[in-house]
Amino acid sequence: MRTLPKRTRLPRKTKKHLTSETNAISASADPKAEAKRRWPTVRNAKWFNPVVTKLRQLAGKGGRCMYCSGSEATDVEHYRPVAAFPKESMNWENYLWSCTACNRKKLARFPPVTEPGDMIINPLTENVWTFFFIDQFGLLTPNWDSTINGLNARAVSTRDILGLNREAVNDCRLARLRSLRTCASDTIKLFKNGTLSRKQVERRIALWLREPFQPDVANYFLVGPGSSTTPFSTLLAIVP
């Protein structure tokens, strides 16, 4: 998981189609069955394409999964599942971009709404770094919640339901962390001995942030709370 840009608006035509789908589902005697029946046609409709394009844009270069940041995503994911929330199945605000592995793990596993929010963190509306940090082993780890004197409950359920530390993802996260740390240390050395200018350091950082390989790591250590740890704090102090 990583922080993502704000959701952008859909073209009017697509929005109109989605509203009419929602109205039909709401008017049905069995909204759940109606939503399930309509979804495959909607997903393949030409007017639906802007949804996919916009979700890909929000996910950044490489279109990585909004949950695990690991694989290239291919699925329009219903944040609130169709089975439990059929009337939200055609709602743009309810769509995320996910890989098949995360989508399958989640399915309809979505604990009931509890205060102060749904049990799965929404990476498009919430700052994931208030819930998680990335530790030295590349594990996405829930923050401590002093109000309950325990790990943040929403972070724990998000991590466990989606399997955000499954082996394939964790291996990649650790590899990216090691490589980013080496890149940062080397760049600091090259700047200090005059080989690289401030501008060149800045360009390198921008490039690492766009790199589609496990982008949650760069997001956490270059713009998130991890930027106050070494060697990243030293590196970021070079650029204004």
Ligand SMILES: [Zn+2]
């Ligand atoms: Zn995923």
